[in-house]
Amino acid sequence: MIEDEQYGHLRSLNDFRNYLLAIQWDMSRRELVGRSLSDAGYTRIQADTYSYLTRVDLLKKLCSIDAAERDRAEAHSGALASGSIPDSEENRVLCEPQFEFVxxxxxxxxDFFLSMHHYAPHAFPALAVWHDVNVLRRRYPTPTLEPLPKPDIVLHGWYPVGQYDKEAPATGLRSFDAEQWNPYRHPGRPGRYARTTGGEQTVYFEETSQFDVDAEAACLFVTCTYDTAFMLNTQHRDAIDSAHFWLNEGIVKLPTGMAQRYQEMAKRGQYFSRLAQRLNLTPAELDAHLIENAIGDEAHQALLGYDTTQLSLFAEAA
Incomplete structure (x- = not known):
């Protein structure tokens, strides 16, 4: 179907699908840091979800696909207006973009979730990608890759983090700037900050029945407020600052009673970001550091108080 010129605008979607299938088992594109803590205060070091760079790479490609579709629709509309193509119902439909992924x-x-990632280099990381594609007009084509076979997923070990406080401090979603400025910028609010269900103090946030983003406020900020000057001015801000911003301004709303989960996500990202700063390591060097300093699975089981000795029923009987 994609070979038919009638459906040529869908070719990029097929290419992206094939790209996802090709990188599915590429463990070099995976995250090493675990998403939870063990009772001993360790986190698993093992290939898991897509890494930060892979997520940004996918976002660049999706934004490029969206931009190319808008360009195609505009060119098609011009061709229809000039009489270069027949004035048919099908051609009139194709004068509008047929999809928008992002x-x-x-x-x-x-952006909210990427802002809490330990390898995000600055605030508003996803908006910077959008600006790169839609304002600076850079394009990131989807390459054709050969799929890799499914490998064994290696457990590199367990890395000690305490409660995300062993080697570096982490306050997660708490914003000292917002706490100071909220009485002036938002005097009608019931408080300068909020607390999670776990009792931790965080930036002010609002709750709804499920995770939600104010569509109107988001569109206004992305298309009108976030210009090149704004992008450049936020390059030196910590990534977590944009997560604080989305919550404090009420643009992102958290699911009712789930704030502690997002606080844990933010603390994990901020902890490893600050650990990299403290040790003066690049992302690749931090990954190597985590692998090198992780303890084995048996040692971790021992810390948990588990007996790793496998008893033999036949030996007992003898």
Missing amino acids: TPQQLVAI
Whole structure:
């Protein structure tokens, strides 16, 4: 179907699908840091979800696909107006973009989560990608890759983090700037900050029945506020600052009663970001450091108080 010129605008979607299938088992594109803590205060070091660079790479490609579709629709509309193509119902439909993967609302949601990642280099990382593609007009084509076979997923070990406080401090979603400025910028609020269900103090946030992004506010900020000057001015800000911003301004709303989970996500990202700063390590060097200094699975089981000795029933009987 994609070979038919009638459906040529869908070719990029097929290419992206094939790209996802090709990188599915590429463990070099995976995250090493675990998403939870053990009772001993360790986190698993093992290939898991897509890494930060892979997520940004996918976002660049999706934004490029969206931009190319808008360009195609504009060119098609011009061809129809000039009489270069027949004035048919099908051609009139194709004068409008046929899809949009990354809306401003979705972009803000992506930015919120990327802002809590330990390898995000600055605030508003997803918006910087959108600006790169839609304002600076850079394009990131989807390459054709050969799929890799499914490998064994190696457990590198367990790395000690305490409660994300062993080697570096982490306050997660707490914003001292917002606490100072909220009485002036938002005097009508019931408080300068909020607390999670676990009792931890965080930036002010609002709750709804499920995770939500204010579509109108997101569109206004992405398309009108976030210009080149704004992008450059936030390059030196910590990534977590944009997560604070989305919550404090009420653009992103958390699911009711789930704030502690997001606080843990933020603390994990901030902890490893600050650990990299303290040790003066690049992302690749930090990954190597985590692997080198992780303890084995048996040692971790021993810390948990588990008996790793496998008893033999036949030996007992003898």
